[in-house]
Amino acid sequence: MFEFLETVMRGFNLLPPYLLWLTVFLVIIPSIIAILLRFALHRHLTVLAAKLRKLLRGETLSKTPLIINYLEQRVQNASAQRQDINTTALVDGTYSQERFRLLGIPLQCEAIDHLTRNLPNLLLSFGLFGTFLGITINLANLSQTLTQSDLTDVSSLIQGLEKPLQGMGIAFISSLVAVFCSAILTTINFLWNTNVAKLTLLNSLEDYLDNVYWLTIPNTSSKSLQEGVEKLVSEFGLFLNIFSEQFGTTLERVMTNSVTQPLEKMIAQNQQITTAAEQAYQELQQSTLAMAKSTGTFNQAVSILDKSRFSEKLSSAVSDLAIAQNQFSQSALILNKSTKSIEDTLELLQKSILKIISLTEEMSSINEKYGLILQLQQSKKNYE
Secondary structure, eight states, X not given: OHHHHHHHHHHHHHSOHHHHHHHXXXXXXXXXXXXXXXXXXXXXXXXXHHHHHHHHTTOOOSSOOHHHHHHHHHHHXXXXXXXXXXXXXXXXXXXXXXXXXXXXXXXXXXXXXXXXXHHHHHHHXXXXXXXXXXXXXXXXXXXXXXXXXXXXXXXXXXXXXXXXXXXXHHHHHHHHHHHHHHHHHHHHHHHSOHHHHHHHHHHHHHHHIIIIIHHHSTTHHHHHHHHHHHXXXXXXXXXXXHHHHHHHHHHHHHHIIIIIHHHHHHHHHHHHXXXXXXXXXXXXXXXXXXXXXXXXXXXXXXXXXXXXXXXXXXXXHHHHHHHHHHHXXXXXXXXXHHHHHHHHHHHHHHHHHHHHHHHHHXXXXXXXXXXHHHHHHHHHHHHO
């Protein structure tokens, strides 16, 4: 360890005075200032978060931080104008203007956080740039020295190589200082992580404003409840209006489809049944007349058979009997057809009666629903 420090000190002896002062003012002092700024910023954020945790636990503070007072005033002013407040935007906007003091100087938190987070990368870039620049320049001098020197004269060769090697050593030492400071700042940023402290502070601020301070504002809860009830009543009234309009249209369509059309169809079927019954009656009347006619013909044939001679008028009587039998068969067929038509008519009439009963039940159910809607409408009017 001591040997390493001794080697580093010998390396610093290689630096010319002007380069040593430049290294101190441009690398070492900014690194020390960045460490102090990082410490002060991290301490400021953690102290604010600790005070907010006390407020969340219900404790009182002897002195409330300015950021909390400012946010409380903003929330109180906003609550008088609107019901809902965008707490996240309010907290972010307020934190972007938050400041802390170092040696009595007010400094902006966001700007210092950005500076201390990016300074290690800047020093590392400068260190690498100085290293490669020194190597490039001194390699050109080294090549020129080797070309112009006499290789047989070792002492002159060593003297010629001393200057380029010394320049490379200076480049490495200055770059080493920059890289070392960058490593220290990166470690400090990791230990004093302001991102975590900032996130904790913002979450605590939102929690305090939404769940603690908001409840202490007078008339906020009752006002919110009243507005919620009024909104609910308005939405319910709108729902009833829309429901009544849609239900009236739907009821009219259902009545048309379920009552009017089936009634018209039933009337048409009844007309068909009546027509079929009339046709059956006419066919029955025709069959009766035919039977009466055939009976008269049969009696006439018997009378003629009695009055006339059997041998002479047997053929005529048989012929008349055949005609009467044919007419009787036709009358029986007509009677059978009429009986079947009457059975079909009775079956259709029975189906129509069942359908009328079903439609009556549906109409009763619809009337009950319509009565319920009228009661709801009456209740709505009474409520208004």
